[in-house]
Amino acid sequence: MSTPVEAVSHISPWTPSITRLSGVRIVGVSFGSPYVAADLPGLATYLAAYGDQPVLQVAVVRAIFGEAAITGRLPVTIAGIAERGSGISKEAKR
Secondary structure: OOOHHHHHHHHHHHHHHHHHOOOOOOEEEEOOOHHHHHHOOOOOEEEEOOOOOHHHHHHHHHHHOOOOOEEEEOOOOEOOOEOOOOEEEEOOOO
């Protein structure tokens, strides 16, 4: 399993490509440190799952496809991205 620092180093080279994609809907997901979002400033949608357990991975996929509600607030500030307490509430659509 990657540490947050390793994960950021693997994502960083892709950041310019991701932020240049237009017309493509991209959802960033962190299965660990929410601070990875700081390395992906071009993403409009980012979910922090705070763990890599299979149950969290399934929950994220279900939420992205509208099968489960999305709720939550960040317990931390991600500098330049989101303040502590920011978050979303979205009902399931299926």
